[in-house]
Structure formats: C-alpha cells, structure tokens
Amino acid sequence: MWDWATQPFATVITTFVFGVYITSKAFGDKDQLSINYGWAMAGVGVIIALLAPVLGQGSDRSGRRMRNLLITTMLLAVISASLYLVAPDPGYFWLGVALLGVGNVVAEIANVNYYAAIDQVSTPDNVGRVSGLGWGMGYLGGIIIMLLIVALFGTDLGPDEIRISMILCGVWTVAFSIPIFLFIRDRKPRPKVSRVGPLGSYRELFRSIQDLWRTSRQTLYFLIASAIFRDGLAGVFTFGAILAGGTFGFTFGEVVIFGVVANIVAGISTAVFGILDDRFGPKRVIMASLIAMILAGFAIYLMHAQGKTVFWVLGLVLTMFVGPAQAASRSFLARLVPAGQSGEVFGLYATTGRAISFLSSTAWAVSISVAVWRTGLDKESAQYAGILGIVLVLLLGLLVLIPIRDPKPADAAAAAE
Template sequence: MSDTKTEAPTAVTGRWPVIAWGLWDWGSAAFNAVITTFVFSVYITSDSFGSGASAKLGWALATAGVLIALFAPITGRRADSSGRRTFWLTVNTALVIVASVGLFFVKPSPDYLWLGLVLLAAGNIFFEFASVQYNAMLNDISTPDNVGRISGFGWGLGYLGGIVLLLIVFYGFIDPEVGLFGVTDKNGLDVRVTMLLCALWTLVFSLPVILTMRDDKAARQPRGQSVSVIESYRQLFGTIRDLWNTDRNTAYFLMASAVFRDGLAGVFTFGGVLAAGTFGFTPSEVIIFAVAANVVAGIATIASGTFDDWLGPKPVIVGSLTCMLVAGSTIFFLHDRGATIFWTFGLLLCVFVGPAQSASRTFLARLIPEGKEGEIFGLYATTGRAVSFMAPAAWSGFIVLGAAVTGVADKDSAEHWGILGIMLVLGLGLALLTLVRSGENPRSALGS
C-alpha cells in the first residue's frame, strides 16, 4: 500500500487543480455543444450547402468514429507509459482549436461543404483524443472518497459552459440583425465568427489544466523503451481477453454501455440538425432549444443520483433508455404536426440523456473488483470510442432507407427517418444490457 502511494502523483492535490481540471470541461463545450451539436452542424446542413448535406454529415462523423476506434484505444495507454499525458492533452486540444479556426473559412456554398465536413470530422477526432487524456487525469486529482463529486463537478461545468457560450453566441451574433463588431448573417459571417469565438473559448479555459497538471519528467520513459503501436494493441487485446475469461459480466456491461452511450451522443449530435431540417427551426430557435436542453439535462442528471442510490443504477439506465425510445418514436411518427412535438418530446429525450450517462458510470464502479478501477475505466473509455461510428452511420443509413421507402428524390425530405437510426442504437444497447447482472453487492462477488 505504501509503495502505491509513493508512486502516485501528489503535486496536484488541493482545490485549484480540481478547478483547473474542471475548466477544461467548461471550455470543451465550445466544440462539443456549440460547434458539433447546435451551431455549425445546423449551418453545414442548411440549403446553402446543397441537397444531401445532412446524410453526408453523418458519413463524415461515422468516418471520424472509425478512425477514433482504430487509434483512441492506444492513446491513453501510450500517454501513461511515456509519462506525457499533459503534453498530449495540449497537442490534441491545440489541434481542436486549429480545426475550429479553420471552420471560419467555410462559406455557405456547396463548394465549401467537404472542407467543413473534413474539418468537423478532424476536430471530433482530436477532441476525443484529448478527452482520453483529460479523463485519465481524474485519478490524479481525486481520492476514492471524492472522485464522484469531482467527476460530477467537471460534468456540471460542461453543461454550464455550454449554456453560457450558447447565450453569448445567440445574443451576440445569431439573433441581432447586426451583432457584436458589426457582424451580420451575410455570407454566413455570424456562424463563421462564432467559430473563432469557440476557438478562443477553448484556448482560454484549457490553459489552467495545461499549466497546472505538469508532466513529471522523472516519470517519463526513455525513448528507447517506448512501446510500439503494435505492442500497444497487443497489450490492449490481452486486457480484453483476460476480462472476458475472468469477469464476463463486466465485459457484457462494457459492450452494452458502449452501444447505448453512442446512441446518447447521437441524440445531441443530430438534435439540432433534426430541429432545423425537419421542424423548421431557425438558427436562433435552435440555440434557444439548445439552452433549454442543457438546462433540463443538467438538472435531471443531478436529481437522478438519488434514484441511483435508492433503486440502483441499472433500473435508472433501463428506465431512461425506455423513455427515450418512446419519446424518439413519437417524434418520428408525429413529425408532421409541427415544432410543438419536437419541443415537447425533444426536451423529454434530453431529460434522460444525463441520468443514463451518470448511472452508467456508477454501475461500472460497482462492478469493478478492488484494485482494477483504473484499468477497467480506461477500457470503458476505449469501448465507447470503438463504436462511436454507429449512431452517425445509423442516422445516415436510415435517411437513405427512408428516401427509398417513401420514394422521395430529395433525401433531406426523409431526414426525420434518421431518428429511427438513433433509436435503433439505443434499443440495441438496452437489449445488450439485459445480459448484465446487477446484485446488491457486486464488488464482493467479483473480488474473489
């Protein structure tokens, strides 16, 4: 026990490192909420970029997901072994900022569609790589007694950061005819300048953790001892094989949660696109909906902790996914009844996203044998990345299917079919979850 404490980093304890760490989550809302979900994704799928832009967005994000699946599993392992976690957090965050700046040059014309999609996909890839390093820092600033509160603090700052930035964007650039600095919507300038603000926002709120969580030079591995990419994959597959042989229940949960978590991500990724394309929301109305969605998601996530402790995490996940399937199906079947349907059932979808995500994490915490927390939570992140192409592919695939079934020439007219793709991913995750046992004291059962 004493050896473990000696090896663990101790230079980052205290209140400020926690705040600095959480501010990265606040800053990440710029790319995660504003760019990917509610502003740029809506902009790039507008009529200005030609027919079929929504489906092409799905394929671009699906391709990004495949690349994340191929390379994200080894980024955390290699950063840990090299002792350069902050360095790689810095590099990947910087690349997200570069991609955000690049989006400023995407003008509202079909000629710029693929530039926008490629930059958006690249930003998603580097954002996920940065998130691997960021999540891995949690154990460096927390103890078993406060890890849940600290994790929730960062998650909460992410929601709050999204709300604040969306309000700034809405009242500063999108809503006024002439916004700050004389910006108007001519040639998409309001959205394009928002991309520059997002880049600045990410930069400013990433600096605290980068400057605070310094890499320990003494912990760095000599260059000659670094693990090759092939060896990193070999070790990863060895971990998965050992888990499958010794703790299959946890393996089942990792598979199930990876699938339904990708469906949860798909709800937010394509929610703004659906609001604008199918229900006719203006960019301003999409942002208002986004603020409301973040508010209800944040409140519901905090409140769900009581039910998690009372009923256990599995009923919370099952109940959340079931309600989401009902709400999503209602949106599909009643889409022709106007924006009221989306406001009602779209917000209902958002109510259950946070509780399902939070309960998923606590479920796994109860399954992990003592002493295996870091390894299994690392695999939890890996499996989520490995299937991150499913929801985008299902979204685009069902739009194509819907166009074929209804016989419409314009795929954008079948965009509402994409919601069925997201529901399929959530339903598959729910079905896989039925394979997972939940007991009163799973830790003691797995510890032997």
C-alpha cells in the same frame, strides 16, 4: 471545468454552427456536400477507432494523463480558432472538412485521457456525482457560449460572424481549461517501462482484451452495451433538430430557442442524477433514463400530428435523460476498470462507440423508408417515423445492458487502488 471548456467544439462547431456552415450552398451543391461530409466523418470515425485504444494504452504506460490532456486540449483550441480560415468559397470546403476532422480526432483522444483521469478527482463514493457534474457543466457551458454568440451577432449568422465565432470558441477553450492544469496534477509517476511500437501496442491491446475476458468480463459486456445505447443518445441530439424543423414546423429561431432550453434542462438533470448515481448505482440511472427516452420517443411517433407543443414537452423529456445516461455510463465504467488500465479501457470505450456509430443514422433512414413504403407518403412527410429508429437503438442497448451486474462499491474501490 474541462467539459465546460471544450463543449464549444461539440455544441457550436460540430452541431449548430460550423457543421451547418460547411455544408451550406456557399460551398457548392448541398446534396453533394452532405455526401462528401458524411464520407469524411466516416473516415474520421475509422481513425479514432484505430488510434483511441493504443493512445490510451500509451497514456497508462507513461502515467502522464494530465500532460497528454493539456497537449490535446491546446491542440483542440488551435484547431477551433483555425476554422476562421475557412472562407465561404467551394475551394475551402476540403480545408474546412480536414480541420473539422482533425478536430474530432483530437477531441476524442482528449476525451480518452480525460475519462481515464476521473479517478484523480473522485473517489468510489462520489464518482457518479463528479461525472454527472462534469456532463452538466458541459451542457451549460455550451449554452452560455451559444447565448454569447447570439448576443453578439443575432440568430441570423453570416459567414463573417460564423468565422469570428470560431476564434471565440478557441479562446473559450484556452481560458477555461487553464485552471484545470494549474491545480490538478498526475498523482504519481508510473515506473519507467520500455517503449512499444504501433504493432507492439496492438498486440498488447489484444492481450489486454483477452485478460479482460478472463478477469473482468463484465467490463467487455458493458463496452458493447454502452456503445449501442450511447449511439442512440447521440441520435437524439443529431436528429432532434431535424425532426423539430421538418415534422413539427419549428423555424430556425425556434430551433435555437429549443436548443438553449434543452441544454439547460439536460445540464441540470445530469448534475442531479449524478447524486442518484452514487446512491442507487449507475445501472439503475442508465436503465431509468433509457426507459424514459424510449417511452417519450414512442409517444412523439404516436402524437406527431398534434403540433409543436408535443415536441416541446416530449422533446425536453428526451433531452432531460440523455445527459444522466451519458454521465452514468462513464461512472459505471470507471467503477469497473481494472487498476492501471483506465486509459486503455476508456480508449476501447471510444473505439466501440465509433465502431457502431452507424446504428442510429441507419435506423433513422430505414424507419423513414419503411414508412414511405407502407403509407405512400413522401420522405419529408414520413420523417416523423425516423424517431422509431432511435427508439429501437435505445431499446437494444437497454436489453444488452440488463444482464450486466451493477458494479459494487468493493469493485470500485479495487479499481481505484
């Protein structure tokens, strides 16, 4: 339910609605807005990279993950609703960016607590199923609220409709997260430990990394591999809509329809693959998903001139495997985490992901630039080559993942104790 409750921030606010609104001409020159927005989000990434492992460590120390999750979830709801205040005027641009940036930080910190609490609602035998179901519910929740917004306001949203939809997102998050906090409690309080300041937390963090290197080196290797392929997965959604509109000529309405269908497909496939995760192991699910996406992405590159049908078919293949890879990545790490270090390690999971979050966007831009240089086409006409950059990031993540051992049931049981 938590994935369902908080998905509006990712789907409606960050991706489809508010992120587009805040960089629209209502706030000034679109090119300059995009640059300012990009720098602001880069700063947000740095903040998350610095805070996530230390706050996760604090969550481990206090043993109050559900309380911390409650606080961050309610903050996320308030920030979502507060975006209503961002009127379509250049003077409100930095307010909107600031609220969105703080929301991203809060959402990522909430994710750290949520991921670390997965052992409270799962066992080593069903963690893959639970993780897959959570991701699937998130996708479906995002689509339901998108359909609700379209039903209320249509596909051509004006500034007022966009601002009202922000309040709807905040209310949605509160309403659907309440059952979680009513029925799920922290298992047992941790023994009281002395409080540690920020510098002490970082010293302890580096000691923990050294301990992981000595005692659970596979965990560190997986953090690196997953950071790479997760950035590729993010790139699929980040640039998918751009590719659909720019290369394949989708209208805005067609992009919305594709987004709805894609998220439904992703939600169902993620839940189904969660069952396969428990049966065959998360590594096989991740590898199969990455291979399928690499092949589909390369096929899109080769067949880009064949029309919209190509993207409808192969684009849905891509989205079909994004969720399973994300969910299996979470369950893989949950099986590897040493006992008592869930918050800290999932904090590192967030940090490593943010540390190389430039890979997909850089690979996308470089691939297009190389295509322009080699073919003489303009950037718009050569946009199709950007998919090769995403494919290369996914391939790199796959290659780094291959030597890592799939966690055995015994490993998962030990981590859960």
